[in-house]
Amino acid sequence: MATDVYTSGExxxxxxxxEANRDIIxxxxxxxxxxxxxxxxxxxxMLYGGWCWYQQIRWGMGVAHITHPTMWGVYIVTFVFWVGIxxxxxxxxxxxxxxxxxxxxxxxxxxxAMTVFAVMTALLFPVLHLGRVWQNYWFFPYPNQxxxxxxxxxxxxxxxxxxxxxxxxxxxxxYVGCVPDIAIFRDHSKGLVKRVYGLLSLGWRGTHxxxxxxxxxxxxxxxLAAPLVLSVHSVVxxxxxxxxxxxxxxxxxPPYFVAGAILSxxxxxxxxxxxxxxxxxxxxxxxxxxFESLAKMCILTSAILTYAYSMEYFVGWYSQNPYxxxxxxxxxxxxADYGWxxxxxxxCNCVAPAVWYFPxxxxxxxxxxxxxxxxxxxxxxxxFNIIVSSLAxxxxxxxxxxxxPSWVEWGILAGSAGWFCTWFLLFCKTLxxxxxxxxxxxxxxxxxxxxxxx
Amino acid sequence: xxxxxxxxxxxxxxxAIYEHLDCLLTGIDRLKKAGIEGWTVMAPLPRHEIEEIIxxxxxxxxxxxxxxxxxxxxxxxLLLTSLTAAQWPMILPGxxxxxxxxxxxxVMFECTILGGALFTTLGAIxxxxxxxxxxxxxxxxxxxxxxxxxxxxxxAPESDRQRITEILTGAGAVEVTTGDDTIYEVxxxx
Numbered sequence: 001m002a003t004d005v006y007t008s009g010e011x012x013x014x015x016x017x018x019e020a021n022r023d024i025i026x027x028x029x030x031x032x033x034x035x036x037x038x039x040x041x042x043x044x045x046m047l048y049g050g051w052c053w054y055q056q057i058r059w060g061m062g063v064a065h066i067t068h069p070t071m072w073g074v075y076i077v078t079f080v081f082w083v084g085i086x087x088x089x090x091x092x093x094x095x096x097x098x099x100x101x102x103x104x105x106x107x108x109x110x111x112x113a114m115t116v117f118a119v120m121t122a123l124l125f126p127v128l129h130l131g132r133v134w135q136n137y138w139f140f141p142y143p144n145q146x147x148x149x150x151x152x153x154x155x156x157x158x159x160x161x162x163x164x165x166x167x168x169x170x171x172x173x174x175y176v177g178c179v180p181d182i183a184i185f186r187d188h189s190k191g192l193v194k195r196v197y198g199l200l201s202l203g204w205r206g207t208h209x210x211x212x213x214x215x216x217x218x219x220x221x222x223x224l225a226a227p228l229v230l231s232v233h234s235v236v237x238x239x240x241x242x243x244x245x246x247x248x249x250x251x252x253x254p255p256y257f258v259a260g261a262i263l264s265x266x267x268x269x270x271x272x273x274x275x276x277x278x279x280x281x282x283x284x285x286x287x288x289x290x291f292e293s294l295a296k297m298c299i300l301t302s303a304i305l306t307y308a309y310s311m312e313y314f315v316g317w318y319s320q321n322p323y324x325x326x327x328x329x330x331x332x333x334x335x336a337d338y339g340w341x342x343x344x345x346x347x348c349n350c351v352a353p354a355v356w357y358f359p360x361x362x363x364x365x366x367x368x369x370x371x372x373x374x375x376x377x378x379x380x381x382x383x384f385n386i387i388v389s390s391l392a393x394x395x396x397x398x399x400x401x402x403x404x405p406s407w408v409e410w411g412i413l414a415g416s417a418g419w420f421c422t423w424f425l426l427f428c429k430t431l432x433x434x435x436x437x438x439x440x441x442x443x444x445x446x447x448x449x450x451x452x453x454x
Numbered sequence: 455x456x457x458x459x460x461x462x463x464x465x466x467x468x469x470a471i472y473e474h475l476d477c478l479l480t481g482i483d484r485l486k487k488a489g490i491e492g493w494t495v496m497a498p499l500p501r502h503e504i505e506e507i508i509x510x511x512x513x514x515x516x517x518x519x520x521x522x523x524x525x526x527x528x529x530x531x532l533l534l535t536s537l538t539a540a541q542w543p544m545i546l547p548g549x550x551x552x553x554x555x556x557x558x559x560x561v562m563f564e565c566t567i568l569g570g571a572l573f574t575t576l577g578a579i580x581x582x583x584x585x586x587x588x589x590x591x592x593x594x595x596x597x598x599x600x601x602x603x604x605x606x607x608x609x610a611p612e613s614d615r616q617r618i619t620e621i622l623t624g625a626g627a628v629e630v631t632t633g634d635d636t637i638y639e640v641x642x643x644x
Contacts, residue, residue, distance in 0.1 A: 016601055017498050017499070017600065017601035018600050018601040021599075021600055021601070149538055149541065149542045150538060152534075152535040152538060152539065152557065152558055152561055153554055153557045153558075157561070158557075158560040158561060158564075161560070161561050161564040161565070162560070162564055165564040165565075165567055165568045168568060168571065168572075169567060169568065169571045172571055172572075172575055173571075176575070176578070180499075180599075183599050184599045184600070186599075187596035187599045187600065188596070188600075198587075202584045202585040202586065202587075203584065203585045203586030203587040203588075203589065204584070204586060205496060205586050205589055205593045205594050205598075206496050206497055206498060206598055206599060207494050207495065207496055207583075207593060208494065208495040208496075208497065208504055208505070208508050209494070209581070209582065209583065210582040210583065210584075210586070211497060211499075211500040211504070211505070212505055212508075212509060212514055213514045213515075213516050213577075213578055213581035213582045214500070214578060214582055215500050215505075215514075216513065216514030216516040216517065216578075217514075217516045217574050217575070217577065217578035217582075220516065220517065220520045220570070220574045221571060221574060224520075224567050224570045224571050224574070225571075227563075227567065228567060231563065231564075235560060238560075437498075437499050437500075440498060440499040441499055441500070445475040445501065446473060446474050446475060446601075447474050447475055447476045448474040448476055448477055448626060449474075449476050450476060451475065451476055451479075451503060
């Protein structure tokens with residue numbers, strides 16, 4: 001990562017609309033060896049995860065170490081992790097669109113794609129966790145003949161609605177945003193590729209009528225997606241907070257989870273966009289200005305998380321509830337089963353992001369990349385810490401035990417990362433990973449005289 | 455040529471390409487002042503100047519689709535939860551209601567957002583005229599998705615051809631073509 005191209009401040013814009021087209025379309029040309037190697041690694045990891053899942057289907061849930069009392073293990077931890085990753089995309093694409101934030105333009109398309117693929121990954125886990133995958137349709141609300149009616153008072157049912165709505169709205173928002181850019185790809189390609197892009201662009205022509213209604217619809221999509229940023233992870237947090245399990249039953253969970261989700265999502269955007277920017281030579285479109293803005297989002301949400309971690313302990317102590325006190329003190333005991341998980345979480349989510357308080361540190365690409373990776377690890381550990389420690393150390397001491405994931409669970413976790421990376425890598429080479437039309441909106445329009453009075 | 459023969463002449467396509475936004479706006483303005491209708495503007499990006507001169511502040515009807523979708527979603531969310539519970543009227547301890555609106559608010563909220571988004575998509579498809587595969591071939595020009603602007607007439611009266619061409623050229627069009635010459639393919643960049 002050369003630092004000479006790593007300038008701060010708003011990046012230099014392309015000089016013309018045509019230049020913006022050519023810069024982004026260039027990425028679609030023949031893939032490099034490094035790209036193909038990364039794709040092969042991702043596919044191989046995904047296939048390994050699939051093979052581990054096959055083992056679970058063939059031999060039963062016994063190959064995973066989830067058992068009483070830790071009935072929720074790596075699968076639910078990873079489910080919450082991927083849902084959280086998806087948050088930053090909608091935050092950047094919807095909320096920052098509504099507040100007209102300028103730094104959003106360069107990074108929002110890749111962030112939206114990340115959201116869609118992260119939620120696709122998260123959606124695998126309830127099915128994986130179910131064991132009997134052929135009965136996964138039981139998740140959905142339908143009046144059936146077995147008298148098994150859905151209980152809409154259950155937070156798990158709310159979660160089905162929240163995640164499926166989030167995925168649908170995010171996917172629509174992502175695709176609608178891509179349509180005019182896919183039309184550009186169509187007009188710059190030939191043969192079968194042109195036909196495929198032609199179909200995907202829905203025959204977009206860029207007429208005044210299309211732009212008028214499209215922009216209105218896009219604004220409404222942003223307004224509809226914005227409350228989902230706050231609601232989805234709040235609903236996920238209620239999966240825990242509505243239970244009376246010590247360490248879960250807390251009213252601070254919704255804001256605590258939302259802040260954590262935005263922290264992990266912004267860190268993941270840095271992790272994905274940093275190598276992409278250098279590999280594709282997009283410093284003209286994404287530079288320190290964007291990464292620094294993302295780092296500032298991380299600092300804010302890390303501070304909120306640090307406060308939430310402290311408040312959990314304060315509330316545990318102040319409540320004088322012996323079970324609450326016991327679980328929180330046990331979590332923080334370095335010699336206890338999961339003491340290492342607690343301190344790793346605190347280091348990754350509270351201590352490591354603090355280096356970004358120094359401007360030089362949040363402008364250094366290596367520091368940005370490494371700290372973002374640390375946050376990603378920390379956010380997975382946070383969910384592990386919350387879910388596993390509370391279940392493994394529940395009310396009845398006779399049931400306490402030490403949960404450690406089996407090789408099948410680790411394999412499926414790795415496979416989910418492979419699945420996510422495969423989708424993201426395919427997206428980079430087939431769809432506009434930088435929003436061409438919105439980049440054009442930031443370029444002064446070509447004029448012969450003046451736009452005064454027009 | 456008799457008046458009947460002129461009226462029977464088939465309509466023609468006319469396309470003007472502009473490289474500058476101010477010239478395009480001048481062209482639109484002059485067409486409006488001349489009372490000529492039936493034109494379509496093509497642009498590589500949404501520009502508020504174009505929207506203002508054409509729509510003069512009139513909002514898109516897509517908003518009504520969003521509102522209808524939101525209300526429909528909310529209603530479905532309310533009915534799905536309440537009627538499901540009413541079909542299974544368990545006697546709950548502590549006097550808790552069978553139809554409990556507070557927990558159902560979550561499902562109702564999600565259905566409202568989902569309904570709003572789906573109806574907005576439908577509204578955008580209807581009003582944008584998508585899929586646009588069957589639009590006149592002249593209303594597609596690779597130069598427009600690249601960097602230029604355009605004004606297209608797909609059915610201009612033959613009698614107005616001269617007048618329209620003069621207006622479009624006078625506004626600063628870099629190219630004005632008529633008939634089948636309006637269908638254009640640029641060399642491939644890929």
